[in-house]
Amino acid sequence: MRYLEITVPEGKRRTVLDILDEEGIDYVVSDETSGRGYAAVVRFPIPTRAVEPLLDRLQRAGIGDEASVVVIDAETVVSEQFATLRNRYSRGGQVGSRTSRQVLRTKADELTPPFSIYAVMLLISAVVATAGLLADSPAVVIGAMVIAPLLGPALAANVGIVTGDERLKSTGFTYQAVGVTTVVVASIGLAALARLAGLEPAGVDIVVATELEERVAPNLFSLAVALGAGIAGILSLTRGFSEAIVGVMIAAALIPPSAAVGITVAWGMSGAAIGAAVLVIVNLLSINLAALATLWVAGYRPQGPFEVSPTRTPTYTYAAIFGVGLLVLAAPLAGVTLLDFHTTELESSAEDEVDAVLAERQYDGLESEDVAVELDGDYPIQSVERVVVTISGREPGPEPGLADRLYEEIGAHGDGSLVVEVQYVVAEERGSDADAERRVTLRTASGS
Template sequence: MLHLRVISPAGSTAEAVERLRSHAGTAHLVVHHGVAVEPDGDLVEADVAREAADEVIDLLCGLGIDHDGGITLEALDAALSDSADRAEEAAPGVGADAVVWEELVSRSGEESRLNATFQAFLVIACLLASVGVITDSPVTIVGAMVVGPEFGPLAALAVGLVLRRRDLMRRAGLALGVGFPLAMVVTALVTLLSEAVGLLDVTAFREGHAAVDFVYHIGWYSLIVALLAGAAGMLAMTSAKSAALVGVFISVTTVPAAGFAAVAAVTGDWLRSLESVGQLAVNLIGIVAAAAAVLALRRRGQRVRAAGRPLSAG
């Protein structure tokens, strides 16, 4: 269940309440008249089955409340109520399979912003990857995968492609287009410093990274893993199963490839540096393509079910 909170202009409250009351997927409807200060109006609250949330939001937006008032949603960990159970049973579909589109747009938009926190995580992840590359440590490489924040902008790109939201695509493109090069430059500078103080033996590096050579080896499995990771990541985001995202982070070679490219460039190993950049590009493109495909299929499925006809293979 989701908790719906609506600030409604006084002139729209009666119709909003009627629309909520008439929808089978709502429960626990409460109205507080005249309590909203900014914007001025009434406060309407209800619990909504996740699979009914999109329909309910559309009903309220049809009254212009998203412009003249406000609509917020938050997840409920538990709802002990017969009326809540009836609402979930009456709502179309299954809650775990439902996509709340406004929630997805808001979440992906927030996680795709280029800001100091995003850049710091990406720099730290690339530095961890560089340490893993220099020490030939797969464990450190995995740690860099987990720290990397890049799936947020990649998911936002997919959402932007499917929903034709150019604002999301621009924001995500900026985060990736600025974030990765800057993180790689910082990693290269730190690598130069490591070489200067004797922490990095260039000869040993060129001869001794067999345990992490998967980072720059491009093959069909690179694309296959990226596609599977993108699909799993989007499924996790749209079904609120965020725990699965950790597995997505560990499976893709984005940050490690960026870190390897920087270290290899500093040591003069340009072939492997270019191969690492290629690996990075394959993973980024594969993740976005698969995530967009999953999102498009889920959107089409919801539209077909809403139209009351079976999902066809065509």
């Protein structure tokens, strides 16, 4: 429920009161004596669903920007006339709580902080996220998401598009672009300092060491977070859900990938940086497309019947831009997804083939310890480099012909360039108890 207070301009009192009477609204009128061009102040409770239609009708009757309208949340209204009005707007008995277009604009604007605060909070978030990724600390990365004020700009841009508010749209898109750029630049600086300070693990791929791989080689499942965040963001705005939780979702789709761009740039990994950048752009497009579509499906339109058509065109235009851009950039993600499926299938097939070969009598005493598919590290779209099979046995040295045999069986599931590497773990028991000590020696053989 809402409680409205309308300051009526001179010459419009009768018009406003006639509309309220026709709508069956129980109102109170006070004369305005300030001498500032107002005739009266009208106050009344109204169902949430009725706010937007009523304000649109007043607009069409000539009660425009010169009138002052205040909308306040109302806890309880005890009135038989109000109950009748609420039932009329309940649409089949379900009392709705859809936020009016006018309130929606205000809420989206309020969620967008002043630029100075926005920039400072994003700088802090970038530093925390970069440190968390470098330190391999999920808890720290989550902390960076919590403090990132990205919800407001994402929603403001699309509320501005659908309702025809150019200022809100421009602010939203500007904040989004500046925000992502700020995180990337700050992450480059911090990661470069970390590398100069000698924090780079010697001989270790920084992407694997800090679990950045899912962000530099993203797959199609990465879209789920961004699309869900966009839809949930609009629902939080229109249905009164917790904006804080949804803000973390949006930050999860943008802050860690942006920090990953900075880290990989500082480490000179151009391919990985491209993969992370693609994920950032795809997530931005997904959030905006989901938010825009949700708003349009929810029925939000510009004020007045004659403004729907002009705003429908830019809405479709932005939706097309978001959609086409998403389809183009999703192609690499589809490639990574197919690679993930292929890698999983190859690993499963290799495990079955190794078990089948070692079950033969000539290989008694040999056991499969591990089967792993290794990629070539050529981000963002990698390829299978080799299959590593680890075998344990009691005899020192490799088993003659086993590597070739395994290559023959496993190679049938890959292409002609597949490399199969066999590593031998030689076990030596001391004593007869269950906790026998094992001495490990590594032998390798390969077939290609």
